Amino acid sequence: MPEIETEEHNIIFRYEPVARDVELVKELVTVTGFFNDEEIAVAGELVQERLDRGVASGYFFIFASERTRLVDEERVLGYGCYGPIPGTRSSYDIYWIAVFPAFQRHGTGKLLLEKMESLISESGGTRIYVETSMQPKYVTTRSFYERCGYELEAMLEHFYAPDDGKAIYCKTLTSEPA
Numbered sequence: 712m713p714e715i716e717t718e719e720h721n722i723i724f725r726y727e728p729v730a731r732d733v734e735l736v737k738e739l740v741t742v743t744g745f746f747n748d749e750e751i752a753v754a755g756e757l758v759q760e761r762l763d764r765g766v767a768s769g770y771f772f773i774f775a776s777e778r779t780r781l782v783d784e785e786r787v788l789g790y791g792c793y794g795p796i797p798g799t800r801s802s803y804d805i806y807w808i809a810v811f812p813a814f815q816r817h818g819t820g821k822l823l824l825e826k827m828e829s830l831i832s833e834s835g836g837t838r839i840y841v842e843t844s845m846q847p848k849y850v851t852t853r854s855f856y857e858r859c860g861y862e863l864e865a866m867l868e869h870f871y872a873p874d875d876g877k878a879i880y881c882k883t884l885t886s887e888p889a
């Protein structure tokens with residue numbers, strides 16, 4: 712997909728990762744302060760998997776950037792990673808959505824989520840699942856998904872670790888296919 716500039720937000724969306732994105736994504740998820748070393752490594756590995764295998768990897772990306780005014784370079788604000796859930800007819804997972812702290816609470820995460828939802832819908836997806844921790848520091852993350860129309864489908868106690876459960880949210884984009 713080509714880059715798309717959204718003028719009202721001065722944001723450019725890029726859909727194909729490049730080699731430098733492996734380290735960029737690891738840096739981004741590190742500075743959010745939410746993820747452990749293993750999760751940070753996985754975030755980078757998913758980018759590398761897409762670079763190595765292309766669409767066959769099942770991982771799709773969207774990067775939200777703005778071009779600096781003084782030089783023609785990209786400044787990444789955040790990114791998202793999503794893909795179809797193997798073995799389902801039209802369900803998708805959102806694996807990652809992260810925004811650099813300086814750009815949080817300015818609508819960047821919501822724009823990324825809306826773009827992913829639109830791309831999933833265009834690909835025939837009807838249900839989107841997202842998982843997050845039940846730790847208290849994730850209350851803003853859970854609230855974000857709820858404000859964006861996601862409903863809590865399940866909670867798995869002690870999933871990630873003792874006293875760290877998993878919340879599974881779902882959003883239905885359209886009625887189920889026939």
